[in-house]
Amino acid sequence: MADDSSVVRTEIVARGKIRYTMTIVNGRYSFSVSSSLTGDEYSEKVDDLTTKREIADSFFELIVRNLVTPCSLKDVAEDFVAEIYSRLLGIEELNS
Secondary structure (H helix, E strand, O other): OOOOOOEEEEEEEOOOOOEEEEEEEOOOOEEEEOOOOOOOEOOOOOEEEEEEEEHHHHHHHHHHHHHHHOOHHHHHHHHHHHHHHHHOOOOOOOOO
């Protein structure tokens, strides 16, 4: 299956050692983080996080602002989605 994704946003930080990419495929936004901070190249990807551009932009800005690394990308994505759903359900805090 061919990769027909389109790059929507890219941000490179840490003197080129961390690259953040937001792509869209069939209306669904995905995110990847690649890092060579330790000398070796590490990458992680989260597919199909949302279909909403506003939410996609918020997540992208969050991971760039917080210098999220490949090893924590999926945890950050899970927390982000949980926060979105808790707001939709009117729950202020999931652990209270």
